[in-house]
Amino acid sequence: MNDTQNATKGSERAAYSVNEVAVRHGISPGLVRLEISRGRLKAGRIGRRVIVTEAQIARWLEESSEKAARRV
Numbered sequence: 001m002n003d004t005q006n007a008t009k010g011s012e013r014a015a016y017s018v019n020e021v022a023v024r025h026g027i028s029p030g031l032v033r034l035e036i037s038r039g040r041l042k043a044g045r046i047g048r049r050v051i052v053t054e055a056q057i058a059r060w061l062e063e064s065s066e067k068a069a070r071r072v
Contacts, residue, residue: 015051018043025061035060 018036022029035041036050041060043052 012054015044015053016057018050018052021052021057025057040064 016024018029018032021027021032032041032052033050036043036052040063041052042056043050045051
């Protein structure tokens with residue numbers, strides 16, 4: 001099973017790959033990587049694989065929604 005199939009199963013896990021984060025939130029993997037490189041989304045590595053924890057995803061989404069609300 002690939003990352004995309006795993007991400008769409010709906011099971012909650014502690015950490016996700018860049019592709020899984022992208023699929024779960026309807027954005028491109030490139031945008032996820034950009035957010036990581038800019039320091040907006042915290043990520044770690046297991047070997048060569050970049051992973052993002054559920055807690056960091058939640059923090060990133062909350063901060064993003066707060067920024068959007070301030071712009072309105």
